[in-house]
Amino acid sequence: MSRTAPRIGVDIGGTFTDVVLEIGDQRYSTKVLTTYIAPEDAILDGIRQVCTEADLNPARVEQIVHGTTLATNALIERRGAKTALITTEGFRDVIEMRTESRFEQYDLDLVIPAPLLPRQRRFTLRERVGATGEILIGLERADVEALATDLLAAGYESIAVGFLHSYLNPAHERMVREVLAERLPDALVSLSSDVSPQMREYERFNTTIANAYIQPLMKSYLDRLLGRLNAEGFDCPVFLMHSGGGVISIDDAAAFPVRLVESGPAGGAVFAADIAAKHGLDKVLSFDMGGTTAKICLIKNYTPKTARVFEVARSYRFKKGSGMPISIPVIDMVEIGAGGGSLAHVDAMRQIRVGPESAGSEPGPACYGRGGQRPAVTDADLILGKLDPDNFAGGSIPLHKDASEAALVTELGEKLDMTAETAAFGVAEMVDENMANAARVHAVENGEDLSEYTMIAFGGAAPLHAGRLCEKLGIERLLVPPGAGVGSAIGFLRAPFSFEATRSVYMRLSDFDGPGASALFNELESEASGFVRSCDPTAGIIAEYKVYMRYTGQGWEIPIALSADQANNADAATCKRLFEENYIALFGRAVEGLDVEITVWAVNATTPPQPISPVPAAGVGSAAHAQGVRDLFDPALGQRVEGQVISRSDLAEGQTIAGPAIIVEDETTIILPSSRSAIRTNDACIDITVKA
Numbered sequence: 115m116s117r118t119a120p121r122i123g124v125d126i127g128g129t130f131t132d133v134v135l136e137i138g139d140q141r142y143s144t145k146v147l148t149t150y151i152a153p154e155d156a157i158l159d160g161i162r163q164v165c166t167e168a169d170l171n172p173a174r175v176e177q178i179v180h181g182t183t184l185a186t187n188a189l190i191e192r193r194g195a196k197t198a199l200i201t202t203e204g205f206r207d208v209i210e211m212r213t214e215s216r217f218e219q220y221d222l223d224l225v226i227p228a229p230l231l232p233r234q235r236r237f238t239l240r241e242r243v244g245a246t247g248e249i250l251i252g253l254e255r256a257d258v259e260a261l262a263t264d265l266l267a268a269g270y271e272s273i274a275v276g277f278l279h280s281y282l283n284p285a286h287e288r289m290v291r292e293v294l295a296e297r298l299p300d301a302l303v304s305l306s307s308d309v310s311p312q313m314r315e316y317e318r319f320n321t322t323i324a325n326a327y328i329q330p331l332m333k334s335y336l337d338r339l340l341g342r343l344n345a346e347g348f349d350c351p352v353f354l355m356h357s358g359g360g361v362i363s364i365d366d367a368a369a370f371p372v373r374l375v376e377s378g379p380a381g382g383a384v385f386a387a388d389i390a391a392k393h394g395l396d397k398v399l400s401f402d403m404g405g406t407t408a409k410i411c412l413i414k415n416y417t418p419k420t421a422r423v424f425e426v427a428r429s430y431r432f433k434k435g436s437g438m439p440i441s442i443p444v445i446d447m448v449e450i451g452a453g454g455g456s457l458a459h460v461d462a463m464r465q466i467r468v469g470p471e472s473a474g475s476e477p478g479p480a481c482y483g484r485g486g487q488r489p490a491v492t493d494a495d496l497i498l499g500k501l502d503p504d505n506f507a508g509g510s511i512p513l514h515k516d517a518s519e520a521a522l523v524t525e526l527g528e529k530l531d532m533t534a535e536t537a538a539f540g541v542a543e544m545v546d547e548n549m550a551n552a553a554r555v556h557a558v559e560n561g562e563d564l565s566e567y568t569m570i571a572f573g574g575a576a577p578l579h580a581g582r583l584c585e586k587l588g589i590e591r592l593l594v595p596p597g598a599g600v601g602s603a604i605g606f607l608r609a610p611f612s613f614e615a616t617r618s619v620y621m622r623l624s625d626f627d628g629p630g631a632s633a634l635f636n637e638l639e640s641e642a643s644g645f646v647r648s649c650d651p652t653a654g655i656i657a658e659y660k661v662y663m664r665y666t667g668q669g670w671e672i673p674i675a676l677s678a679d680q681a682n683n684a685d686a687a688t689c690k691r692l693f694e695e696n697y698i699a700l701f702g703r704a705v706e707g708l709d710v711e712i713t714v715w716a717v718n719a720t721t722p723p724q725p726i727s728p729v730p731a732a733g734v735g736s737a738a739h740a741q742g743v744r745d746l747f748d749p750a751l752g753q754r755v756e757g758q759v760i761s762r763s764d765l766a767e768g769q770t771i772a773g774p775a776i777i778v779e780d781e782t783t784i785i786l787p788s789s790r791s792a793i794r795t796n797d798a799c800i801d802i803t804v805k806a
Contacts, residue, residue, distance in 0.1 A: 118137060118138035119137075119176040119177070120135060120136070120137045120168075120170060120174050120175045120176060121135075121136050121175070121176060121177045121178070121179070121607055122134065122135050122136075122161060122164070122175055122177070122178045122179070123136075123178075123179050123180075123181075123381075123600075123603035123604060123605075123606035123607045124157050124160070124161070124178065124179070124180045124181070124603060124606070125180075125181045125182075125378050125381060125600070125602040125603040125606065126148055126153050126156070126157070126180075126181070126182040126183055126184065126378070127148060127183060127378060127404045127405055127406065127602075128148065128183055128187075128404065128405050128406025128407065128453065128455065128472060128474055129147070129148060129404065129405020129406055129453065129454065129455050129472070129473075129474055129478070129574075130145045130146065130147060130148060130404070130405055130507075130574060131145070131146050131147070131148045131149075131153070131156035131157060131160055132144075132145050132160070132599070132600035132602065132603040133145075133146070133157070133160030133161055133163070133164055133600070133603065134164070134597065134600050134603040134604050134606075134607065135161075135164040135165065135167075135168055135170070135175075136604075136607055137168060137170070140168070141596075141597060141604075142164040142167045142168045143164065143597060143599075143600045143603070143781065144160050144163045144164055144167075144600075145160075145507055145574065145599065145600065145781055146159050146160045146163070147476075147478075147511075148474070150474075150476060152338075153182070153184060153335065154335070154338055154339045154342050157180075157339065157342075158342055158343075158346060161346070161348075162346075171347070172346055172347035172348045173347050173348070173349060175348055175350050176350050177350055177351060177353065178343070178348065178350060178351075178352045178353070179352075179353045179354075179355060179361055179606040179607055179609070180339075180352060180353070180354055180355065180606070181354070181355035181374070181377035181378045181380070181381045181602060181603075181606055182354075182374060182377060182378065183377075183378055183406075184331070184332065184335060184374075185328050185332060185371050185372065185374045185375045185377075186375050186376070186426060188327070188328045188331050188332075189230070189324055189327070189328065189375070189426050189438065190426065192230070193331075194230075194272075194327035194328045194330075194331055195271040195272045195302075195326075195327060195328075195329070195330040195331060196235075196269065196270050196271045196272070197230075197231060197235065197270065197271070197272045197273065197274060197323065197326045197327045198231070198235050198236070198237060198265055198268075198270045198272075198273045198274070199231055199235065199236045199237065199273075199274045199275075199276065199319070199322075199323055199326075200237050200238070200239060200261065200273060200274070200275045200276075200290060201236065201237070201238055201239075201275075201276050201277060201278075201319065202238065202239070202241060202242060202277045202278040203238040203239060203240045203241070203242075204238070205238070205278060205315065206233070206236045206237075206238050207233070207236075208315050208316055208319055209229040209230070209231065209236075209316060209319050209320055209323065210229045210233070211316075212226065212316055213316060213435075215435055217434060217435030217436045218436075227436060227437070227438070229320075230320070230323050230324060230327055230438065231323055231327075235270075237261055237264075237265075239253060239257055239258060239261060239277075239286075239290075240253075240254070240257060241253035241277060241286050242278065243277060243278060243279040243280060243282065243283045243286065244279060245279055245282075245620075246282065247279065247282035247283040248283070249283065249285070249286075253286040253289055253290075255289065255293065258289060258290050258293040258294075259293055259297065262293050262294055262296075262297035262298060263297065265294075265297075265298060265301070266297055266298050270298070270301055271300075271301060271302065271330050272301060272302045272303075272304070272326040272327065272329055272330050273294060273298070273301055273302070273303050273304070273326060274304045274306070274319075274322045274323045274325070274326035274327075275287045275290050275291065275303065275304065275305050275306065275322070276305075276306035276315070276318060276319040276322045276323075277306070278315060280305075280306055280307045280311075281306070281307055281310075281311035281312055281313065281318070281617065281618045282618070282619070284305065284307030284308075284311075287305045287306065287307050288305070288307075290303075290305075291303050291305060302326065302329045302330055302333070303326075304322050304323075304325045304326040304329065305322070306318050306319065306321070306322040308370075309321055309322045309325045309370060309372065309442075310322060310441045310442060310616075311616060311617050311618065312422070312441055312616055312617070312618045312714055313618035313620070313713055313714070314441070316439065317423055317439045317440075317441040318441055320438055320439055320440070320441075321372055321439070321440050321441045321442060324372050324375075324426070324438065324440060325370060325371060325372035328371050328372065329368070329369075329371050331371075332367070332368060332371035332374070333368045333371075336352075336354075336364055336367065336368055339352070340352060340364070351363075351364075352364050353611075353649060354366075354367035354374055354377065355374070355377040355378070355380060355381050355605075355606050355609060356373040356374060356377055356380065356612075356613075357373055357374065357375055357376035357377060357380050357424075357442060357443065357444040357445065358373070358380065358420065358442070358443035358444055358445065358612065358613075358614050358718070359380045359383060359384050359418060359420070359445050359609060359612070360609055360610055360611060360612025360613065360718075360720060361606070361609050361610065361611050361612065361649065362611070362612075362613060362645060362649065363645075363648045363649045365648070366613070366645055366648060372440060372442060373442050373443075375426060375440060375442075375444075376424065376444050376445065376447075378602050379402060379409040379411075379445070379447055379449065379602070380418075380444070380445045380605075380609075381601075381602035381603065381604075381605035381606045381609065382400065382402040382409060382411075382572060382573065382601050382602040382605055383400050383402075383409075383411045383413065383418040383445045383447065383605070384418070384605040384606075384608050384609045385572060385595075385601045385602060385604050385605030385608060386398060386400035386402075386411070386413055386418075386570040386572065386601070386605075387400075387413050387416050387417060387418055388605070388608045388724075388726075389570050389593060389595045389799070390413055390416050390568075390570065391416040391726045392726055392727065392728060392729045392797060393568075393593065393728075393729050393795075393799075394728060395416075395568045395570075395593075396414060396415050396416065397413075397414055397562075397566050397567045397568065398412075398413040398414075398567060398568050398569070398570055399411075399412060399413075399553065399564060399567045399568070399569045399570070399587075399589065400412075400413055400418070400447075400569075400570055400572075401549075401553075401569055401570065401571045401572075401573075401576050401580055401583065402571075402572055402573040402576060402601065402602065403452065403453060403454070403549075403571075403573045403574075403575040403576035403578075403579060404453050404454070404573045404574055404575060404576075405453045405454045405455045405472070405474070405574060405575065406451070406453040406455055406456070406472040406474065407449050407450065407451055407452065407453050407472075408449070408450055408452040408453060408549050408552075408573075408575075408576070409447050409448070409449050409573075410447060410448045410449075410549070410552055410553045410556060411445060411446065411447035411448075412446075412556065412557070412560055412562060412567075413570075418445045418446070418447075419445070419446040419447075419560065420443060420444065420445055420446055420673070421443075421444055421445075421446035421673075422441060422442070422443055422444070422616065422662070422673075422714065422716070423439055423440070423441045423444075424439070424440055424444045424446070425437030425438060425439055425440070426438045426440055443614035443616065443716070443718070448552045448553070448555070448556045450469070450470070450548060450549065450552050451469030451470025451471070451472065452468060452469050452491070452545045452548050452549050453469075453472060453491065453575060454479070454490065454491050454492040454495070454574060454575040454578075455472040455473040455474055455478060455479055455490050455491070455492065456468050456469035456470070456471070456472050456473075456490060456491050456545065457469065457471045457472065457473055457488045457489070457490050458488070458489050458490065458491070458494070458522075458525065458526060458537075458541045458544070459488070459525060459526075460525070460526055460529045460530060464529070464530065466526060466530070466537075466540045466541060466544050467544065468491060468541055468544045468545045468548065469545070469548070472490075473486050473488070473490045478490075479491075479492040479493050479518070480493050480514075480517040480518050480520070480521035481493050481496050481503070481513040481514050481515065481517050481518040482511060482513070482514075483512070483513075483514045483517060486517075486521070487521060487524075488521055488525055489518065489521040489522045489525050489526065489537070489538075489541065491541060491542070491545050491575070492513075492575075493517075493518035493521055493522060493538070493541075494518075494522070494537075494538035494539075494541035494542045494545075495538075495542065495575075495578055496513055496515055496518050497515070497518055497519060497522065497534055497535055497538035498535070498538050498539065498542060498746070498747035499744055499745050499746040499747055499754070499757070499776075500578050500746065500747075500776070500783060500785050501513060501578075501783060502744070502759075502778065502783075503515050505778065507780070507781070518534070518538075519534040522534045522537040522538055522541075523537070526540070526541070535747070538747075539747060539749060539752075542579075542582075542749060543749055545579070546579055546582050546583055546586060546749070547586065549579070549583055550583055550586040550587055553583075553587055554587070560700075561699065561700050561701075564587050564588065564589055565587075565588045565589065565590070567589055568589070568591040568592070568593060569583070569584055569587075569589050569591070569592045569593070570592075570593045570594075570595065571592060571593070571594050571598065572594070572595060572597075572598040572599070572601030572602075573598070573599070573601060573602070573782075574599050574781060574782050575782070576598070576782070577594045577598055577599075577777075577782045577783060577784040577785065578782070578783055578784075578785050579785075580592055580594065580784075580785075581773075581784075581785050581786060581787040581790055581802065582749055582750070582785075582787060584790075584802075585750055585787060585789060590803060590804050591801070591802070591803050592790075592801075592802040592803075593799050593800070593801055593802070594784050594799065594800040594802070595797075595798075595799045596797070596798040596799065597781075598781070598782055599779070599780070599781025599782035600781055608724065610720045610721040610722070610723060610724075611646045611649040611650055611653060611720065611721045612646060612718060612719060612720035612721070613642045613645035613646055613718070613719055614642060614716055614717070614718040614719075615638040615639075615641040615642040615645075615716065615717050615718075615719075616638070616714055616715065616716045617634065617637075617638060617714070617715050617716075618713060618714050618715075619634060619712075619715060620711065620712070620713055621711065621712045622666065622709050622710070622711045622712075623686040623689060623690055623709060623710045623711065623712075624686075624709050626684075626685070626686035626689070628683070628684050628685050628686070631681075631684035631715075632681065632682055632683065632684050634715055635659055635681045635682070635684070635715065635717060636682075638715060638716065638717035639657045639717045639719060641717075642657070642717050642718060642719035643655050643657070643719040645719070646719045646720070646721065650721065653721045654721065654722055655719050655720070655721060656719070656720050656721070656722055657678060657681075657717055657718070657719055658675070658717065658718040658719075658720065659675070659676040659677070659678065659680070659681035659716070659717055660673050660674065660675050660676065660715075660716040660717075660718070661673075661674050661676065661689065661712045661714070661715055661716070662674070662712065662713050662714040662715075662716070663689065663693045663710055663711065663712050663713075664710070664711060664713065665705050665708040665709070665710055665711075666708055666709045666710070666711050667708070671713050671714065672693075672696055672697065672700060673696075674689070674692050674693050674696055675692075676688075676689075676692070680692075681717075689710070689712070690710055693710055729795060729796050729797045729799075730796055731796075732767055732768045732793055732794065732795045732796050732801075733767075733768045734768055734770060734793065735766065735767070735768030735769050735770065736768075736769055736770070737769065737770050737771070737772070738760050738764070738765055738769040738770065738771045738794075739760075739764070740758035740759060740760050740775075741759055741760065741761055741764070742758075742759045743756050743757065743758055743759060744756075744757055744759050744776055745757070746774055746776060746785070748774055748787060748788050750787060750788065750789060751788060755774045755788055756774070757773075757774040757775050757776045757786075758771075758774075758775045758776070759775075759776045759778060760775055760776070760777050760778070761777075761778055761779070762777050762778065762779040762784070762800070763779065765777075765794040765798075765800075766794065767794055767795070767796055768793065768794065769793070769794050770791060770792065770793050771786060771791065771792040771793075772791045772805070773786035773787050773788050773789065773790045773791060773792070773805070774786060774787060774788045775792070777792070777800060784800055784802075786802060789804060789805060790802050790803065790804060790805060791803060791804075791805050791806075
């Protein structure tokens with residue numbers, strides 16, 4: 115594809131849908147309110163706007179890359195298809211028993227989240243595959259046919275199939291799929307051996323159920339979207355961003371929609387990694403704050419940290435263990451309910467709490483004037499002077515300051531004897547501290563010191579809060595890139611085609627099978643490459659190899675990266691050396707006298723990264739010219755200050771700004787605290803550092 119070929123990135127968020135059109139070095143973007151009932155309406159509206167602005171005929175667009183929160187929202191709101199689970203006899207209640215761990219051990223009234231499927235929708239068949247893949251009890255086809263008849267009569271739209279140890283031997287699951295295709299041709303079927311071929315039944319079954327649960331919804335949506343795009347004159351391929359930070363075909367997305375659950379945040383991490391590479395920053399904290407949530411991700415050596423299990427819909431103060439585990443390759447990030455639409459309230463302890471409930475786009479924060487009565491973070495930002503009520507979202511959404519004041523006083527002020535401004539200060543500090551605390555915990559869990567990191571902030575609300583967040587975390591440098599307000603959508607256009615194939619094969623290093631390990635890597639590479647080839651048959655492919663290892667007897671593994679040569683000539687000594695190096699980096703020391711084991715093998719096939727042009731340091735120029743001043747509340751000082759208002763588009767390379775200041779643009783606003791100063795870099799980033 116030509117470098118000047120028109121490409122569109124689309125990100126559906128909880129509040130706004132972001133659309134970006136790139137034609138070579140030219141970029142056109144817009145934010146429109148998300149339309150929940152028919153998300154494609156907002157997409158088409160946004161695409162029309164950017165094409166009109168660029169004077170571009172839709173037929174000239176050569177590629178659309180899309181990320182969405184629809185899969186996540188369907189799981190959180192539990193509005194998926196009528197789904198059944200078929201599993202091994204005796205394992206019907208695995209998803210309800212969970213791991214039997216208490217995620218809040220001192221809460222005597224702890225409520226365990228209900229499983230995605232109630233017990234009456236979970237069915238069993240007599241069969242058994244052993245822990246090494248041998249068939250202990252064969253599956254009778256007649257039993258499957260009898261169950262299929264019952265499922266047909268009950269009207270199930272989608273069926274998840276998860277048998278014990280099927281990741282080692284999927285023969286029984288495939289027999290069930292054959293029978294269901296004959297007896298229930300209209301039902302969609304998800305096999306755990308396809309969706310998540312990994313050990314640990316709870317995570318694997320739950321992932322397969324989640325895939326089946328949202329598959330009809332996502333397939334219907336993608337079909338509608340393609341139809342609407344074709345009707346508008348777009349005749350180009352549409353790709354989907356997946357949770358692991360790459361792009362897959364729309365057919366693969368429809369087959370494995372669970373891989374789309376974190377697609378929007380993944381695009382943001384890719385965007386931040388691209389900026390980090392251009393600026394030569396090997397330690398970056400990505401901070402993405404939108405209308406509903408905030409996401410924090412560690413990026414080292416220009417690569418976001420990844421994981422193979424994450425949780426959706428945490429129901430207990432966003433505590434680990436209180437959500438639905440999804441076992442797929444994913445960019446590892448912390449996500450909390452702290453966005454511009456997050457609602458504030460007073461709890462039983464007479465403390466201000468913010469989130470996780472969000473006003474979304476319907477009705478939105480009180481200041482939107484769309485019927486919202488409760489105060490959101492955006493209302494607090496408006497009262498504190500961070501937002502211009504006449505120029506929010508480029509002037510497309512007028513903000514009503516009186517509505518914000520009324521909501522803050524009614525919900526917080528009257529209960530705590532506070533003015534609207536003090537209540538707004540409390541809301542802002544609470545949400546900033548929530549995000550700072552999440553970043554601290556994430557850093558500690560990964561053995562990192564955030565004072566060594568540079569923050570890259572993007573998303574509609576992040577630049578409003580990033581400066582204060584850096585003050586709280588002791589981070590000295592902050593970059594706000596151009597297009598920050600639609601960063602995730604830009605990230606979609608930077609992401610490679612990629613797919614990660616995984617397999618659970620248990621192997622101790624004391625009994626290591628080198629040829630078998632290399633053969634397994636070759637199988638996984640072939641599987642992953644096939645998905646990439648379905649997107650671009652002619653693209654070059656890079657394979658990345660990984661094993662998950664632990665000491666014998668431990669409950670969890672750490673990822674170990676291997677080179678192509680180490681994977682093709684696998685040996686126990688190399689694996690042990692790499693494992694101990696990584697283990698010491700994380701935990702401080704190795705453990706003597708214990709054997710080491712591999713539980714999961716993975717190969718990620720990806721197209722080569724786009725060329726990166728390093729950004730030279732900007733020479734210090736003149737001070738930027740302010741277009742006016744505005745009262746701005748500085749939380750570090752606890753008082754209002756006079757902040758100069760500067761248009762980002764008027765800044766020239768090398769121009770400097772001394773805080774306090776408000777840097778305005780159509781899609782977001784950058785708040786420069788009194789403690790910071792900024793310079794406009796060669797690539798139009800706003801580079802914010804501590805005042806000398």
